[in-house]
Amino acid sequence: MRFLHTADWHIGKKLHGYDLLEEQVDAFGQILTIAKDEKVDAIVVAGDLYDRSVPSVEAIEVFNRMIIEMNLQEKFPVLAISGNHDSSTRLETGGPWFIQSDFYLNTRLDQAFQPVEMQNTQFFLLPYFEPISARIYFDNEDIRTIEQAMKEVIIEMKQQFKPNMAHVLVSHFFVAGSEKSDSETKLMVGGLDTVPLSLLESFDYVALGHLHGKNALQAENARYSGSPLKFSLSEMNQKKGVWIVDTQVSDTTFEFKEIKPLRDVTQIEGSFKQLIAPDYYEAINREDYLHIQLTDRAVIPNMMNQLRQIYPRVIGVERLYGREEQQKKTENKKEIKALAPTELVDQFFSEVTGERLTKQQEDWIKENLAEIHQAERGQ
Amino acid sequence: MRFLHTADWHIGKKLHGYDLLEEQVDAFGQILTIAKDEKVDAIVVAGDLYDRSVPSVEAIEVFNRMIIEMNLQEKFPVLAISGNHDSSTRLETGGPWFIQSDFYLNTRLDQAFQPVEMQNTQFFLLPYFEPISARIYFDNEDIRTIEQAMKEVIIEMKQQFKPNMAHVLVSHFFVAGSEKSDSETKLMVGGLDTVPLSLLESFDYVALGHLHGKNALQAENARYSGSPLKFSLSEMNQKKGVWIVDTQVSDTTFEFKEIKPLRDVTQIEGSFKQLIAPDYYEAINREDYLHIQLTDRAVIPNMMNQLRQIYPRVIGVERLYGREEQQKKTENKKEIKALAPTELVDQFFSEVTGERLTKQQEDWIKENLAEIHQAERGQ
Numbered sequence: 001m002r003f004l005h006t007a008d009w010h011i012g013k014k015l016h017g018y019d020l021l022e023e024q025v026d027a028f029g030q031i032l033t034i035a036k037d038e039k040v041d042a043i044v045v046a047g048d049l050y051d052r053s054v055p056s057v058e059a060i061e062v063f064n065r066m067i068i069e070m071n072l073q074e075k076f077p078v079l080a081i082s083g084n085h086d087s088s089t090r091l092e093t094g095g096p097w098f099i100q101s102d103f104y105l106n107t108r109l110d111q112a113f114q115p116v117e118m119q120n121t122q123f124f125l126l127p128y129f130e131p132i133s134a135r136i137y138f139d140n141e142d143i144r145t146i147e148q149a150m151k152e153v154i155i156e157m158k159q160q161f162k163p164n165m166a167h168v169l170v171s172h173f174f175v176a177g178s179e180k181s182d183s184e185t186k187l188m189v190g191g192l193d194t195v196p197l198s199l200l201e202s203f204d205y206v207a208l209g210h211l212h213g214k215n216a217l218q219a220e221n222a223r224y225s226g227s228p229l230k231f232s233l234s235e236m237n238q239k240k241g242v243w244i245v246d247t248q249v250s251d252t253t254f255e256f257k258e259i260k261p262l263r264d265v266t267q268i269e270g271s272f273k274q275l276i277a278p279d280y281y282e283a284i285n286r287e288d289y290l291h292i293q294l295t296d297r298a299v300i301p302n303m304m305n306q307l308r309q310i311y312p313r314v315i316g317v318e319r320l321y322g323r324e325e326q327q328k329k330t331e332n333k334k335e336i337k338a339l340a341p342t343e344l345v346d347q348f349f350s351e352v353t354g355e356r357l358t359k360q361q362e363d364w365i366k367e368n369l370a371e372i373h374q375a376e377r378g379q
Numbered sequence: 380m381r382f383l384h385t386a387d388w389h390i391g392k393k394l395h396g397y398d399l400l401e402e403q404v405d406a407f408g409q410i411l412t413i414a415k416d417e418k419v420d421a422i423v424v425a426g427d428l429y430d431r432s433v434p435s436v437e438a439i440e441v442f443n444r445m446i447i448e449m450n451l452q453e454k455f456p457v458l459a460i461s462g463n464h465d466s467s468t469r470l471e472t473g474g475p476w477f478i479q480s481d482f483y484l485n486t487r488l489d490q491a492f493q494p495v496e497m498q499n500t501q502f503f504l505l506p507y508f509e510p511i512s513a514r515i516y517f518d519n520e521d522i523r524t525i526e527q528a529m530k531e532v533i534i535e536m537k538q539q540f541k542p543n544m545a546h547v548l549v550s551h552f553f554v555a556g557s558e559k560s561d562s563e564t565k566l567m568v569g570g571l572d573t574v575p576l577s578l579l580e581s582f583d584y585v586a587l588g589h590l591h592g593k594n595a596l597q598a599e600n601a602r603y604s605g606s607p608l609k610f611s612l613s614e615m616n617q618k619k620g621v622w623i624v625d626t627q628v629s630d631t632t633f634e635f636k637e638i639k640p641l642r643d644v645t646q647i648e649g650s651f652k653q654l655i656a657p658d659y660y661e662a663i664n665r666e667d668y669l670h671i672q673l674t675d676r677a678v679i680p681n682m683m684n685q686l687r688q689i690y691p692r693v694i695g696v697e698r699l700y701g702r703e704e705q706q707k708k709t710e711n712k713k714e715i716k717a718l719a720p721t722e723l724v725d726q727f728f729s730e731v732t733g734e735r736l737t738k739q740q741e742d743w744i745k746e747n748l749a750e751i752h753q754a755e756r757g758q
Binding site for chain 2: 054057060061063064068072087089090092093094096097098100101103
């Protein structure tokens with residue numbers, strides 16, 4: 001059969017404070033289009049549907065609309081698991097009803113041992129779990145690591161294997177030897193939390209979630225789909241998308257299909273003067289999430305405000321060659337005492353932010369200092 | 380047709396810090412038993428399924444099990460709405476799939492105008508809503524109150540009325556003239572948030588939720604089911620249960636079926652000496668949630684601990700005849716200054732709590748005061 005493999009939707013995720021819901025809805029639309037164009041028989045989602053265990057109401061609204069469209073309107077069978085960012089119990093609500101329309105959303109370890117069979121393929125949907133769950137399920141106190149747990153899990157799964165079918169594992173963990181980027185914040189790389197690739201060799205395909213780069217793992221029979229969007233600057237150069245997988249009993253092939261972001265996460269470099277020149281910024285996509293590398297060393301008054309007026313989604317500014325020393329470096333206490341209150345604030349602001357106060361800010365400070373002064377006299 | 384009317388489950392609610400989940404599961408079991416014994420065709424739940432908009436994981440687990448049992452295992456059609464304690468969006472997940480097995484869970488105003496038809500009856504499931512939702516839905520800026528909104532709501536519902544059927548409204552609000560108890564904390568009594576009974580006269584039966592007493596409203600065609608459990612001391616004397624309603628096109632009848640609480644909320648009265656006597660407490664149900672009315676006036680050392688050893692679920696202690704003045708009433712500053720630090724703490728404790736320090740508490744204080752004293756000298 002032919003299926004689409006995606007993962008790590010992280011619905012509700014923010015990027016440096018910016019809400020990504022619009023981008024997530026857009027990427028989801030592209031996933032659906034790919035699924036239709038490629039005429040897949042099912043959509044696999046390998047965990048981390050939400051970004052947090054208690055998602056916001058807005059994130060839930062988006063998720064609800066997505067699964068309705070995917071499963072009830074477009075009639076795609078859906079094979080999904082919860083990831084480490086999801087609350088398994090919160091995600092569980094509705095699960096037994098979803099099955100009526102071939103939407104399988106596994107959130108508990110015990111569900112992983114009843115494969116979903118479609119056409120020529122058995123799907124084992126293994127949600128993210130902690131070793132404690134395996135200790136309880138297998139009644140085995142010796143299970144301390146995910147690797148130990150996975151050995152038992154796979155033994156039990158293999159008892160369900162039908163020889164004339166392809167076997168697909170859908171799971172959400174870190175496979176030893178994979179490479180990570182910056183946006184998988186809770187991940188422990190290597191060590192006790194990893195699963196060796198050799199453990200997974202019985203499967204024709206392992207549809208993985210957890211790592212956000214599609215190339216994190218290079219294996220014959222296992223792939224991370226990666227996230228549908230870039231979730232950090234470290235993913236700047238990654239191509240995002242989904243795998244289209246064809247399972248045959250003896251041979252499984254997969255192909256990558258790209259998703260074009262509504263707004264990219266990228267980087268620009270130049271002097272402040274260059275960056276605020278219309279010739280420059282009109283030629284690039286300034287709606288993107290931009291990390292700005294400034295070549296200037298001079299202090300630039302009101303820099304962030306000026307940049308944000310042109311680039312509405314600045315996720316960071318870096319001074320490539322450092323910043324000039326402040327004109328006045330006041331380490332002498334006497335000198336500080338000699339300053340007027342407004343000058344003192346100006347100096348402090350400039351030392352901390354590298355910018356000078358604007359006229360408006362200065363007026364606001366004067367006004368408020370006067371008020372405080374008055375209040376003090378009133379006491 | 381014949382249906383069971385319940386409401387205000389408030390799953391996850393705590394009573395004076397005590398978790399009520401066990402009692403809620405027990406009451407739910409009784410509701411199911413009544414539904415089976417009475418051979419009802421459907422179960423109506425008129426809002427406030429959860430106690431809070433973001434329920435705990437434990438509350439969600441209980442809720443998930445309940446709806447699975449009620450709808451998927453026992454095959455009861457369920458007609459439910461969200462109440463003011465529920466988050467409509469959080470409760471909405473799964474809704475479109477629930478319908479496949481006749482589980483209707485309405486959370487949005489617009490859903491209220493597509494009646495669910497079963498046998499001879501049209502059910503209008505109107506979730507709790509704010510006037511702003513009606514302003515948007517009806518595109519009418521003049522709607523400021525629930526009463527104004529309900530006028531429009533009912534006009535639109537009546538357009539869907541089929542003349543040869545009975546018409547049932549399921550809703551969650553305050554009907555003018557009802558009586559309230561203490562556990563509906565967020566309720567504004569009377570005024571702009573109420574709906575006059577006269578507005579509801581077109582319905583053969585109005586299955587209400589919001590108020591926790593079954594007798595809160597005495598009307599020919601409208602009833603609060605009340606909560607399945609007592610949620611406050613003010614509900615001490617209420618009988619809890621559900622209505623069994625029979626709708627005929629021209630005549631609707633209803634009958635109350637009681638739920639016996641796993642642990643009651645009640646009150647006992649006596650002197651401390653009486654209450655701690657085995658002859659007394661062995662004759663009563665001391666596992667109940669108890670409000671204790673003490674007839675003593677004397678200070679009783681370590682009173683709460685002693686009571687809780689016998690009565691594990693004390694929800695309050697009241698001194699029916701007040702409390703004796705403290706032996707030493709130290710209002711004179713000089714006198715206070717003359718006290719040793721331990722005496723000072725003892726006196727303060729006794730004034731605040733009405734109890735004297737136990738030997739153990741006194742030792743602990745002495746020990747700690749000595750330590751503080753030492754630390755001070757060390758500085």
